[in-house]
Each structure stands twice: as structure tokens, then as C-alpha cells.
Amino acid sequence: MQTRVLIAEDDVRQAEGVRRYLGAEGYEATVVPDGRAAIDAARRTRPDLLILDVMLPVVDGLDVCRVLRAESDLPILMLTARADENDLLLGLDLGADDYLTKPYSPRELMARVRTLLRRTGHRAAPGHHRxxxxxxxxxxxxxxxxxxxxxxxxxxxxxxxxxxxxxxxxxxxxxxxxxxxxxxxxxxxxxxxxxxxxxxxxxxxxxxxxxxxxxxxxxxxxxxxxxx
The missing domain is CATH 1.10.10.10 (Winged helix-like DNA-binding domain superfamily/Winged helix DNA-binding domain)
Incomplete structure (x- = not known):
């Protein structure tokens, strides 16, 4: 069974790029465009990892993190364009497992994904196809x-x-x-x-x-x- 990653990102181009990159590495990736959809999808599908943008419509990423962390130990990697230290600390205080500031490289994102999945005991992407x-x-x-x-x-x-x-x-x-x-x-x-x-x-x-x-x-x- 593939490792499932939920991507909560309202920037369509960026979300599709992350989804393709995860797919190329063997992960099953799903994209949702707002915070409410992220909460619903996380509850319904129980993904192995959530990549969560802070600046989401409907419900922002910090509130999504707060709600989901109260319900489960779902690993959460937060993405943000904010570089303010207080925002970074707030996200971690709310229960995010890791934080990545935009702009970031796909290589750095995937390294964080693999490390977070290993650290939280979730299985990495199966198979190594060449x-x-x-x-x-x-x-x-x-x-x-x-x-x-x-x-x-x-x-x-x-x-x-x-x-x-x-x-x-x-x-x-x-x-x-x-x-x-x-x-x-x-x-x-x-x-x-x-x-x-x-x-x-x-x-x-x-x-x-x-x-x-x-x-x-x-x-x-x-x-x-x-x-x-």
C-alpha cells in the first residue's frame, strides 16, 4: 500500500508541482484547496502525512493544525511564505512536526517528507523503480x-x-x-x-x-x- 500524502495548498500551480513530484517518488498524493477541505479529507482518508500551507482560504493553516492535532497524531509539515520567527514558533506550538519557508526547492521538500515519515514511524514510499x-x-x-x-x-x-x-x-x-x-x-x-x-x-x-x-x-x- 502506498504512503498517502495530503497537500493543502490553494496555489494551483504550486500544488500540482508538489503533487507530481511526490507521485514521481512513489507517494500517493491528493490536493485540497482550502482549510475546511483539508480537515474533512484528513478525517475521511487518514493520510500518512499532511503538507499544510499556512495561508489557506476558508480556514487558515494554523487553525487546521490546531483542529487536527487535537484529534490525532497525523504528521504535519507546514509551508509558509512568512519568515517571521513568531509565526514559525506558533505553528510548532500548535503541533506541527516540521516547518518549511517558501520559496523552497523540491529536493528540500522531499528530504523533509522522508525524514518526517521516518521519524514518526510511517513507512516511506514503497518500491524503488529504475x-x-x-x-x-x-x-x-x-x-x-x-x-x-x-x-x-x-x-x-x-x-x-x-x-x-x-x-x-x-x-x-x-x-x-x-x-x-x-x-x-x-x-x-x-x-x-x-x-x-x-x-x-x-x-x-x-x-x-x-x-x-x-x-x-x-x-x-x-x-x-x-x-x-
Whole structure:
């Protein structure tokens, strides 16, 4: 059974980015847009962890934390744009297990999630799936790409492109589909962003980037990952 994470975040773009990132690491993630929905969903579904934004509509995150902590020991990771020390202390006093101030990196968020689940005795995401396509391997949990066993450094956007292609080798993805996977981590993504990621990845993965055999262009459609 997958570890279930409830995300209470009213920023649609940010919530979707966190949901995708958790999903890529093997967690079952659900998003709710306000505090009342967070309380209802936590009571109904009994998640293993709640990622809770402080500035929520209807019922704010601090009140959500107060209500749920009185009812259960649900692990709570609070997110806030507030940097004031009093706000941080108040959230912890109300029973939050950890606190993360925006802006934060997805890598830092996932490290906090794993640590909190371990500390509270909840099982981490099951299974450790790696994708192997020819001599390329992609590890979505460790967020690593290897070619011939050698690590290949990738930016966040490049990794999202590789993880998407490697999950379904041979399938052609349009630029728009790949764009959906990078949208949570890029400031102003466009079709050109995907082309740049692919160009950079070819430099790192292809014997001859000018004649790619792994990251293949399907003209008029998009890109696919082949065994080479």
C-alpha cells in the first residue's frame, strides 16, 4: 500500500508541482484547496502525512493544525511564505512536526517528507523503480541519470524530461506533454524550453549530438527515448 500524502495548498500551480513530484517518488498524493477541505479529507482518508500551507482560504493553516492535532497524531509539515520567527514558533506550538519557508526547492521538500515519515514511524514510499533504456538508467527516487554506469548531471527540467521519456520508452511525447512535467520547476516554460532541455541532454548522452540515436526527434510531433 502506498504512503498517502495530503497537500493543502490553494496555489494551483504550486500544488500540482508538489503533487507530481511526490507521485514521481512513489507517494500517493491528493490536493485540497482550502482549510475546511483539508480537515474533512484528513478525517475521511487518514493520510500518512499532511503538507499544510499556512495561508489557506476558508480556514487558515494554523487553525487546521490546531483542529487536527487535537484529534490525532497525523504528521504535519507546514509551508509558509512568512519568515517571521513568531509565526514559525506558533505553528510548532500548535503541533506541527516540521516547518518549511517558501520559496523552497523540491529536493528540500522531499528530504523533509522522508525524514518526517521516518521519524514518526510511517513507512516511506514503497518500491524503488529504475527505468533502463539501452545503456541509460533513470532513477526517479534518487533523481539520478546514468549512462554506461556513469552519473550524468541534470538540471531539474532536464531530469523531468528524461524521467517522462524513460517511463515509456519508444512513446512519442509532444512538447506540450513534456512541458506539463517541467511546469512546476520552470519560471516561464515554453516549447523552446523543452527544445533546450533536449539539446543539452543530447550533449550529455549522445555519442554524436548532431545525429542523436537515443533522444530522437519525431518530426512534427515531438521526442522519444530509444535504446540507441
Amino acid at each position: 527505468y533502463a533504456v539501452g545503456t541509460i538508467t533513470v532513477d526517479p527516487v534518487r533523481r539520478e541519470v546514468h549512462r554506461d554506469g556513469v552519473p550524468v548531471p541534470c538540471t531539474r527540467g532536464e531530469f523531468e524530461v528524461m524521467a517522462t521519456l524513460a517511463a515509456e520508452p519508444g512513446r512519442v511525447f509532444t512538447r506540450q506533454q513534456l512541458l506539463q512535467r517541467t511546469r512546476g520547476w520552470e519560471s516561464y516554460p515554453t516549447d523552446r524550453t523543452i527544445d533546450m532541455h533536449v539539446m543539452n541532454l543530447r550533449r550529455k548522452l549522445e555519442d554524436d549530438p548532431a545525429q542523436p540515436r537515443r533522444l530522437v526527434t519525431v518530426y512534427g510531433v515531438g521526442y522519444k527515448l530509444a535504446a540507441g
